[in-house]
Amino acid sequence: MNKKAKRRLVVMGGIIAIAMLVIVAIAGAGGSASSVTVADVATGSYQGKKVQASGVVVADSIEKDGARVTFDIAPEDESGAPNPSVRLRVGYEGALPATFGAGVVAICTGDVDNPPFLNCTEMVTKCPSKYESAEGSLTVKGLLDQADAMLFEDTKVCGYVEGDVNDASSAIRFTIESQGATLNVVYSGGLDEQIADGVAVVVSGHLDSDGNFVATEQPAIDASITK
Known part of the structure; x- marks a missing residue:
């Protein structure tokens, strides 16, 4: 083997060694927790x-x-x-x-x-799933039609999620709709990942002076409701 070939092998060996060290360093930095x-x-x-x-x-x-x-x-x-x-x-x-x-x-x-x-x-x-029957709950329109009498009164309201569901850092978590009326829901707790646009829900809580519904429990899915 001539000197040029030997020199080339030495250079290539060095490059491979450096590459291996870099790979090991990266793997170590991103190791499992x-x-x-x-x-x-x-x-x-x-x-x-x-x-x-x-x-x-x-x-x-x-x-x-x-x-x-x-x-x-x-x-x-x-x-x-x-x-x-x-x-x-x-x-x-x-x-x-x-x-x-x-x-x-x-x-x-x-x-x-x-x-x-x-x-x-x-x-x-x-977040654990929660299911609840809508029986005995008010529709959004039914609640809003008697808003003055229902202000801060504990009740349940049912409807369909309309649009995006926000995380807990947002003032309004989601909006529900039923009988052509809509209502913003305020809630800071965890939600079932199945709660999304178009899903029927039952929410326990009360209507506040801003016209929002403040949920006091984890909103539940009502699989028995059909739109």
């Missing part, structure tokens, strides 16, 4: 590490600043409610799932800062 509990992150030494933690989104902890949302997650107690004694602050920048809201289980993956703060880059939410 460690599955940990909220308490692990809150009390452990995970600064700079990539983790996946899940917990219930704590009510009144959601704050939105432009495209960035911050919120607290906490472990579930025996009833499925968040245990407020241990919390982890999470920051997420991106499109929120429509199911996101207070009380929903959020599975968050990202890097930990100190003090314990999770910079979330991937999020999955889980």
Whole structure:
């Protein structure tokens, strides 16, 4: 083998070695996240590490600043409610799932800062399905026809979701329609992912002075209603 051929092999070997080191470095940087509990992150030494933690989104902890949302997650107690004694602050920048809201289980993956703060880059939410009969509930038109008498009175209203379903950072979560009348629904909790445009729902709550319906429970799907 002549000197040029040997030199070429040495150069090619060096290039391959550098490429392998780069691949290994990239793979290491994007390695799999460690599955940990909220308490692990809150009390452990995970600064700079990539983790996946899940917990219930704590009510009144959601704050939105432009495209960035911050919120607290906490472990579930025996009833499925968040245990407020241990919390982890999470920051997420991106499109929120429509199911996101207070009380929903959020599975968050990202890097930990100190003090314990999770910079979330991937999020999955889980909200249990809820079904309820519309029997005994008012239509939107029926509610609005007696709006003065029904103001702040606990009741149920049924209708079909009309248009987009927003995440919990929006003032209006979705709009429902029945008998030609429409009503905006305010709700900050988690939603079943099946709730979307055209789906029949039953919502418990009350009419407020702004003409919105404030849901006090997770809106339910009524599969028995046909449009």
